[in-house]
Amino acid sequence: MKLKMFYRTQRDLASDLNMLVDTYWQGGIEENLLVDEIKSLYENNEEKILKDSQFTKVVQQQCGKRRLAVVEKILEI
Template sequence: MQVKLFYKTQRELAVSLNEIVDAYWNDEINEDSLIKCVHDVYINNPNKMLKEGKFTTVLKQQCGKRRLEVIERIIRGGAEIRS
C-alpha cells in the first residue's frame, strides 16, 4: 500500500487513515504494514492529528471511534512493529 507522508489538510489525512485501517480490516495489508503506515503518517503530521493531546475534531468526525481507537493504540506505543 502506497501512502503519502505529508498531507495538506486534516481532511486528506483522515481519508488516508481510513483507507489504511480499512485495508487492514479487509485483510489487504498485514498488522506490521498497518502499524508502519500509521506511525509514518503520524511522525510527519503530528499537528494535523492531535491538538492538546486529543484527536482533532475533523479526524473525530471523519474517522470515527473504532478507527481512532486503533490509531491511538499505535501512536501511543500500544502496538510495536515486530522485526
C-alpha cells in the first residue's frame, strides 16, 4: 500500500484514511502497520486532520464515525 507523506487537500487525505482503515478491516494489513501509517499521516498533516482538537468537517463527512473512532483511538495511544 502506497500512501503519500504530505497531502494537498483534506479530501485526498480522508480518502486515503478510508482506504487504510477499510483495508485493515478486510484483513489486508496488520494492526501495527495501520497504527504506524495513521500516526505518520497525522504527524505530517495535522492541520488537515484536526482543528480546535476536533476532526475537520471535511474529514468527518468523508470518513464517518466508525473509521474516525479507530483513528481517534490510535492517536490517543
